[in-house]
Amino acid sequence: MQPRNMSMSGVVDLAAVKAAGEAKSKAEQARAEAARQGGAPAVAPSALVIDVDEATFERDVLTRSSEVPVVIDFWAEWCEPCKQLGPLLERLVVEYNGRLLLAKIDVDANQMLMQQFGIQGIPAVFAVVAGQALPLFQGAAPEAQIRETLDQLVLVAEERFGLTGIPVDPNAQAPAADAQVPAGPYDALLEAAVVALDSGDLADAAQAYRNVLGDDPGNPEAKLGLAQAELLQRVQSLDPQQVRKDAAEKPADVAAQIAAADLDLVGGHVEDAFGRLVETVRRTFGDDREAARVRLLELFEVIGGDDPRVTAARTALARVLF
Secondary structure, three states: OOOOOOOOOOOOOOOOOOOHHHHHHHHHHHHHHHHHOOOOOOEOHHHHEEEOOOOOHHHHHHHHHHOOOEEEEEEOOOOHHHHHHHHHHHHHHHHOOOOOEEEEEEOOOOHHHHHHOOOOOOOEEEEEEOOEEEEEEEOOOOHHHHHHHHHHHHHHHHHHHOOOOOOEOOOOOOOOHHHOOOOOOOHHHHHHHHHHHHOOOHHHHHHHHHHHHHHOOOOHHHHHHHHHHHHHHHHHOOOHHHHHHHHHHOOOOHHHHHHHHHHHHHOOOHHHHHHHHHHHHHHOOHHHHHHHHHHHHHHHHHHOOOOHHHHHHHHHHHHHHO
């Protein structure tokens, strides 16, 4: 994706974004669901500014952009203008009180994202709204102009996409970095999950992994095990011959392509599974595109984020999304 306009004027023109109606509908549905569940939890003001890398980009930027516009600050430690702009953006985003989220991306550590956004110089500031990337400005800019741009972004995000932001509790405190201490040990639960998985008791295995993740959401062994158990559960009742036939005869049938990708992965054809879903994301829109994208991310979990095949597929996914 090569941005054509990095000036401060007319940068928030979303009229050509085809997903506006769908995004607005999804946002309204999400708000309704949150209301039924007692409302979305409020976050601390400091949680409005997050560090993002290539591994968390889909979750923290693309997915979050369906509920709140995400401003992206591309920066580097050696960049003097970045040191001026960064704190200003952080302060402004907090002032918008949940109407914006700021994602900070260190270009030195995330070269792939820098290339995908076509960054020619830093600081560079983009926004992502309902999965759509928009160039805002490059280089330092006066606070008044930045405020004007952010005002436009908030206004258009609400009017065209129905994105009203996330609730903020000014008295809340963000959890300390060392507060996420696992409650473990989980050796017994993980061992029970492995035994259940090996014996074919997929439901018990999945539940055991979920029990671990309930206390320790980042536990890598439980995340991998749950992804594997859920994959095996999905393919358990499939007729491989029929699935292959449907996928070949109905290339536009997203459900058929997703089922075939599951079978590809179980059969050890990792690149085929990833390639099938990346292509499905490329040629679909709306709910179909989201279903294929989410399944691809789930399959990434099965293989593991450090696998070079996952890295290559993430790159391919980012290209088709933008």
